[in-house]
Amino acid sequence: MDTLNYILEYIGLFFVLLGSIFLFLGALGIYRMPDLYNRLQAGTKASTLGAMSVVLGVGLMQPNWLIKLIVIILFIGISNPLSSHALARASYRRGIRPFFKKKMDDYESQIRDER
Amino acid sequence: MNIVIYIAIVLISIGSFLAFMRFIKGPTAADRAIALDTLSVIGIAGLVLLGYLFQRYIYIDLALVYAVLGFIGIIVIARYIEKAL
Amino acid sequence: MSAKTFSYSQYFYTVFIIFIIWYAFTTSLQPAEIVTGIVLSLLVAYITVVNFSCCNPILITPAHIIYFIQYFFVFLVALVKANFDVAKRVINPKLPINPGIVSFETKLKNNFAKMVLANSITLTPGTLTIDVVGDKFYIHWIDVTTENKNEIYKEIAEPFEKVLLKIYGSEK
Structure with a gap:
């Protein structure tokens, strides 16, 4: 029993470290990317997996809390893509256009049809 | 053992500082909303980690409430950006 | 509706x-x-x-549970891949991106299945769902490699939609 707890604790620490690295990279992406949509891409993906991994790591180190931590993980996994989708849609409809190296935009005609 | 958790907390703090810089700089309101969203997710992870460090279960409840409120806040901001309420 | x-x-x-x-x-x-x-x-x-009341509930059979688990693993692999992809792009000092907005049509009819597909696409490498209008998905793609509709569909949606079609079928 003791050895199992020991092993779980090390696995948990690994997950915590990995998650915090991803959180850091997500924030770096938010800072460095050239426009809103690319920032959303970097921010959403990296911060979702980063937060999930940190929370799971704590859950492995402290198994009594695991149920509630899994609820947090599920909630982050559902809510984070939804909010980034809502932000992307809102800002496109408000007229903020993405940065293109070579223009490729199917959505513009859809918006024009709706008006 | 605890040194790994301190390293993680330092990384998370640098990350939240970078997101905060974007929050200050962000040319449009939507950029600021994105930075706020990322800050709140980082905050959830930080709360859970601090809860483990101090061995307090109440931090987990706080993180859950913060996640729900942050999500609702971002949805409201997105609505506001789209139609100006 | x-x-x-x-x-x-x-x-x-x-x-x-x-x-x-x-x-x-x-x-x-x-x-x-x-x-x-x-x-x-x-x-x-x-x-x-x-x-x-947006979506009709479906009857869950044991086969569905296997598909759910299969979907979960497909999704997990894609999520981890997406993160390493983002990390690679962010760390690279030249920022290798070539963004564009592409669209494709889905065969799914169930609203809940569409939501699951949209969320999964957001969390997979280099793609972000901007809008869903009827059957059409509009995707912001960080690195556009092709403009062919079929290849876009294959690249972005196929692995998820294959499993979702088995669970929900193509009827409402």
């Missing part, structure tokens, strides 16, 4: 879902908590059932 009518099966389904959410957020077995949860979910479901 579905017809905005009140039906008892839809009502109790909503009550059940709201109670599950309540229970997940409290996770305690004290009678007071459970009674409060039941009363509140009956009340909230009565107010909101007309707006919440």
Whole structure:
């Protein structure tokens, strides 16, 4: 029993470290990317997996809390893509256009049809 | 053992500082909303980690409430950006 | 959108879902908590059932559970890949991106399945769902490699949609 707890604790620490690295990279992406949509891409993906991994790591180190931590993980996994989708849609409809190296935009005609 | 958790907390703090810089700089309101969203997710992870460090279960409840409120806040901001309420 | 009518099966389904959410957020077995949860979910479901009834519930069979697990693993692999992809792009000092907005049509008809597909696409390498209009998905792609519709579909949606089609079928 003791050895199992020991092993779980090390696995948990690994997950915590990995998650915090991803959180850091997500924030770096938010800072460095050239426009809103690319920032959303970097921010959403990296911060979702980063937060999930940190929370799971704590859950492995402290198994009594695991149920509630899994609820947090599920909630982050559902809510984070939804909010980034809502932000992307809102800002496109408000007229903020993405940065293109070579223009490729199917959505513009859809918006024009709706008006 | 605890040194790994301190390293993680330092990384998370640098990350939240970078997101905060974007929050200050962000040319449009939507950029600021994105930075706020990322800050709140980082905050959830930080709360859970601090809860483990101090061995307090109440931090987990706080993180859950913060996640729900942050999500609702971002949805409201997105609505506001789209139609100006 | 579905017809905005009140039906008892839809009502109790909503009550059940709201109670599950309540229970997940409290996770305690004290009678007071459970009674409060039941009363509140009956009340909230009565107010909101007309707006919440977007999707028909499906019957879950053992085969579905296997597909759910399969979907979960497909999704997990894609999520981890997406993160290393983002990390690679962010660390690279030249920022190797070539963004564009592409579209494709889905074969799924169920609203809930469409939502799951959209969320999964957002969390996979280099793609972000901007809007869903009817059957059409609009995707912001960080690194556009092809403009051919079929290849776009194959690249972005196929691994998820294959599994979702097995669960929900292509009827409503």
